[in-house]
Amino acid sequence: MELLKMCVVVCPLIFLAGFVDAVAGGGGLISLPAYLFVGLPVHIASGTNKVVNATGTALAAGKYIKSGKIDLPLALIAACGALAGSSVGTRIALYLSQDVLKTIILVALPVVAVVLTVKKDFGKEQETPRRRFPRRTELVVSAGIGLFIGCYDGMAGPGTGTFMLMAFSAVLGMDLLTASGCAKVGNLASNVASAVVWALNGQVLWKLVLPAAACSLLGSYLGARFAIRGGSQKIRGMIFVVLGLLFVKLIWEML
Secondary structure, three states: OOHHHHHHHHHHHHHHHHHHHHHHOOOHHHHHHHHHHOOOOHHHHHHHHHHHHHHHHHHHHHHHHHHOOOOHHHHHHHHHHHHHHHHHHHHHHHOOOHHHHHHHHHHHHHHHHHHHHHOOOOOOOOOOOOOOOOHHHHHHHHHHHHHHHHHHHHHOOOOHHHHHHHHHHHHHOOOHHHHHHHHHHHHHHHHHHHHHHHHHOOOOOHHHHHHHHHHHHHHHHHHHHHHHOOOHHHHHHHHHHHHHHHHHHHHHHHO
8 A cells, every 4th residue: 555545544543542542551552453454564563553652652751751740760660671571572573473463462452451341440530649568669560560561562562551551550559640651651661672673673664654653743742731631531432442443353354
């Protein structure tokens, strides 16, 4: 498919993905199927997705840091873990077949849906954030969150931001907005590490990166502003819709 036709299909979805990801995570649930929909092989789709997502996530992370809605030490230690985890996960993905990668994504999607369904208060701020561990333990847990979810991000990707947000909230007792800010920094690190590995192995469609990245930046900027002003709860339903669409699409392709 020629570049102009790709952009017409992909760019609006990448804008939406950037917006959703900045608010509640899960932007990869929109962006990855967008690249697959225009016929890109799964490895090139994953590589292009990581490079573009890194630009949007960087802007959203900066917006959260500037607003002060973040626990920066925990976010940075999670980013260190995510760098290592994502590098390992992406190297594993390079040696997996397209069918295996699609199967991993297919298995991951219902897990995200179940977690969102069980966690009824997703999208709601806690009135009094709970401090569950001593500070040193929080740092170790944050590193573990970054390492484990970063590895998943490198191998598959969809739902990474949402998983990380939920981990910060459920395990460390952060309020949703602070958890979202920390997740953005951790997710940025995993995106950058994964993008570098994909790019060095020639799995990026560079001619599509610039227009897609511009849309991702705009969506991320508007999404971060929306989240900081208390709009997180409204995104939950959108993630369910995208989950369902991608699940059906992958099932159709595999059949």
